[in-house]
Amino acid sequence: MTKSPYHIPVMLQPCIEGLAIDPNGVYLDLTFGGGGHAREILSKLDKGHLYGFDQDEDAIVNAPDDERFTFIHANFRDIKRFLRLYGVDEVDGILADLGISSHQIDEPSRGFSTRFAGDLDMRMNQSGNLTAADILNSYEERELHKILGQYGEIKNAKTLARAIVSERIQEPILTIDRFKAILDKFAPRGKEFKYYAQVFQALRITVNDEMGALRDMLEQSNELLRSKGRLVVMSYHSLEDRLVKNYINKGKFHGDVEKDFYGNQIRPLEPVNRKAITASPEEIAQNNRARSAKLRIAEKI
Structure with missing residues (x-):
């Protein structure tokens, strides 16, 4: 029997295009997983570097043997702390593909899926x-x-x-x-x-305290991005998407956007796409997980 792929990346090309990659820039893949997005980012880099984060130990086996890549086994809510160990305090682009990987769902012992018998675990880490x-x-x-x-x-x-x-x-x-x-x-x-x-x-x-981790990640991402740097986030349910949308549009998770004396909006990020990008019918037919995906892209002001 052929083993299924660790994880099929959703909206791969829109994610990569959203990063607007500088071949010599520094990038973060905060949800490394099967490495699908990471390999595509590396293909666009020359002297740049990619740091891949994943809290799931199973993802380590997918890390590419490439001097331009560093795998960091950690939750993305701690990105600033771990990047400091590598002397990184500013990056050109950040990608986060939220939710759960196909591998985690398809592994009975992890307890994520109702399709299998097993213990009620559900720990990503x-x-x-x-x-x-x-x-x-x-x-x-x-x-x-x-x-x-x-x-x-x-x-x-x-x-x-x-x-x-x-x-x-x-x-x-x-x-x-x-x-x-x-x-x-x-x-x-x-x-x-x-x-x-x-x-x-x-x-x-x-x-997994997913909503708390997402809030921490968004705030730290804003602090890490250099001017004109890109934040690319893909979510799979309305709770995640609402947090991402609010933070991009308002610079905070609740309330109205603040304005200066002249009525200009005060926010650190500028939405690149007004509405969330969704997968094509063709991709959804090939990968059902893409059905609920919403992609939002922002640029640091």
């Missing part, structure tokens, strides 16, 4: 302490209600949270099959798989 099972078995009902409603947009989040607390008293919720048996009682008929996906998304976001 496997040295992390918190797992999905920990959340289900230790979080209070009100905390479960909050994350299911906020990160999974589950309509019956309160009812499900109460059921989880009741079920775990009888027997700990440790495996995907055990959890799915609980979810089946509350999933809308005919929409079970969508319901599973929403619940698993809420747990995954919480396990």
